[in-house]
Amino acid sequence: MNKSLRRCSLAVVIIVTPIIASISKASEQTPEPADKWTSVVRSSPYWTSQGVYRNITTIRRWVLKETGYCAEADRHILFDMRGQFLGYIDDGDNREATQNRLNNTRRSLADSGRADTWAPGGPETTGYPFALSCRQPHVNLDEAVARYLGTLPSELIWGAWDDLSFATQDAPKPLHDALMYVYNLREQQQRLDLPTTLPKYLGGQVLIESSGQQRAHSVANAKGILQLSPPALNDCRIKPANHWHRLAQIDCALRLMNQNARNLRSPFEARFGHLPDEKRDQLFTLLLVQAYHGGASRVQALLEGETLSKPAAYFAREHDKFSAGDIAFGMVFHNLGRDRFGLASLYYVADVQLATEALCETARLDNTRFCR
Numbered sequence: 001m002n003k004s005l006r007r008c009s010l011a012v013v014i015i016v017t018p019i020i021a022s023i024s025k026a027s028e029q030t031p032e033p034a035d036k037w038t039s040v041v042r043s044s045p046y047w048t049s050q051g052v053y054r055n056i057t058t059i060r061r062w063v064l065k066e067t068g069y070c071a072e073a074d075r076h077i078l079f080d081m082r083g084q085f086l087g088y089i090d091d092g093d094n095r096e097a098t099q100n101r102l103n104n105t106r107r108s109l110a111d112s113g114r115a116d117t118w119a120p121g122g123p124e125t126t127g128y129p130f131a132l133s134c135r136q137p138h139v140n141l142d143e144a145v146a147r148y149l150g151t152l153p154s155e156l157i158w159g160a161w162d163d164l165s166f167a168t169q170d171a172p173k174p175l176h177d178a179l180m181y182v183y184n185l186r187e188q189q190q191r192l193d194l195p196t197t198l199p200k201y202l203g204g205q206v207l208i209e210s211s212g213q214q215r216a217h218s219v220a221n222a223k224g225i226l227q228l229s230p231p232a233l234n235d236c237r238i239k240p241a242n243h244w245h246r247l248a249q250i251d252c253a254l255r256l257m258n259q260n261a262r263n264l265r266s267p268f269e270a271r272f273g274h275l276p277d278e279k280r281d282q283l284f285t286l287l288l289v290q291a292y293h294g295g296a297s298r299v300q301a302l303l304e305g306e307t308l309s310k311p312a313a314y315f316a317r318e319h320d321k322f323s324a325g326d327i328a329f330g331m332v333f334h335n336l337g338r339d340r341f342g343l344a345s346l347y348y349v350a351d352v353q354l355a356t357e358a359l360c361e362t363a364r365l366d367n368t369r370f371c372r
Contacts, residue, residue: 037119037128038337044081046314049333053325053350055083060350063138070134076102078109078129081333086114086129095123102131126336130343139211139351141358147212148203149364150174155212161247175212175225175246176359179203180370182250192258193265194288195281200370201289202253204355208348214244224249232256253292260288260296267303271316272327282324286349290328293348298339302331308338325353 059077062068069077074091076098089105092098103120106129110118121127150156156172166181167173183199186192209227210216222229226249228236233243236252261284268284275283291299301308311334315327322330328349335341360371 037121037126037130040081040117040119040128041334041336044334046311046318046330046334047321048081049311049315049326049330050082050322051326052081052083052329052333053323053353055079055085056329056346057325057350057353059083059085059132060347061354063132063134063136064141064351064354066134073135075134076131077134078102078105078131080115080129083329091133091135099123102127126343132343132347139208139355141207141355144207144211144355145358145362148175148207148359149362150176157246159245159247161242161245161251164247164251166247175206176203176365178247179206179250182247183254186251186254192254194254194258194261195285197281197285198257198288200356200360201285201352202250202257203359203370204352205253205289205292207355207358208351214246226250226253228252257288257292260291260299263296264288264291264300264303267300271303271309271312272319274316275319279319279324283327286324286328289349289352290332290345294340294345298341301339302335308335311335 062070078086089101106118109115119128147155158167158172210225
């Protein structure tokens with residue numbers, strides 16, 4: 001039950017003059033690697049994670065909002081271990097041409113001293129500096145927020161599930177109200193023990209997972225507003241006829257989040273229990289979001305695994321130098337290439353962060369307890 005529930009995924013960095021790769025027949029040959037990308041990760045000191053959460057979130061904002069260096073979709077952004085933007089390329093006519101441009105630009109960045117080293121990427125290989133395509137499936141945040149807040153009457157909902165009864169057919173309410181109704185009731189019933197910041201991030205996950213669309217269905221057969229997998233739905237004893245039920249989806253996601261929290265709380269407290277309360281709760285929430293994406297057992301390994309927990313041990317000692325987001329990202333960043341951890345693990349959490357910010361920028365939720 002600690003397996004990934006399933007996904008669709010889709011701030012201030014120091015901006016430097018962008019590099020646009022030049023192409024010639026002589027330069028299109030794939031160069032010899034100065035180092036493999038995993039070796040770059042392994043040799044990078046942990047302090048490089050200072051500011052990484054803000055930086056990666058900025059890059060993902062360009063993708064989600066089609067702004068900044070992603071105002072043109074046919075581009076790739078290049079960034080370093082700190083998530084700092086280094087440059088971009090315009091895509092080539094095909095994948096091979098684009099990959100050659102990326103590798104040429106990687107080499108140019110290293111030659112000019114803008115990057116400490118470089119490693120070529122390929123169809124099955126991550127290169128360094130890292131690259132992110134601007135052209136990829138992503139959520140229209142404005143549309144998703146409108147759906148979640150029920151701006152349009154057609155998006156208002158009502159219904160019943162188990163012991164839950166929300167709104168009525170004559171007086172339907174927004175999806176946000178449904179989420180808070182389920183959360184508050186389960187908390188009153190003492191069936192939840194989650195950080196106070198969790199509801200806000202669960203709202204963000206609804207936006208990223210499905211854009212709030214009831215009938216969202218992934219190629220991996222994840223279903224509904226929270227893209228729950230068939231095993232997860234079965235664990236929650238939801239019959240196939242109710243797989244798309246929004247109250248059932250919220251209830252199930254909270255139940256599974258709570259189980260993940262139970263499994264992770266002891267190793268988390270052992271590692272980070274000395275952090276200030278607000279920072280500790282924020283970090284635990286981000287790790288729960290990560291566990292929803294990739295599985296609680298993998299997050300547990302980041303906390304107490306013999307090898308994977310080494311970054312966490314450092315961040316626990318030096319926590320005052322890092323934000324909660326930096327610590328959450330640093331634990332994954334310095335383990336890239338291990339236990340199936342990849343950049344998508346970071347992108348998902350960054351996208352959820354951006355979605356929560358979009359929600360809390362609305363007049364409806366700004367200055368409410370949900371956002372505080």
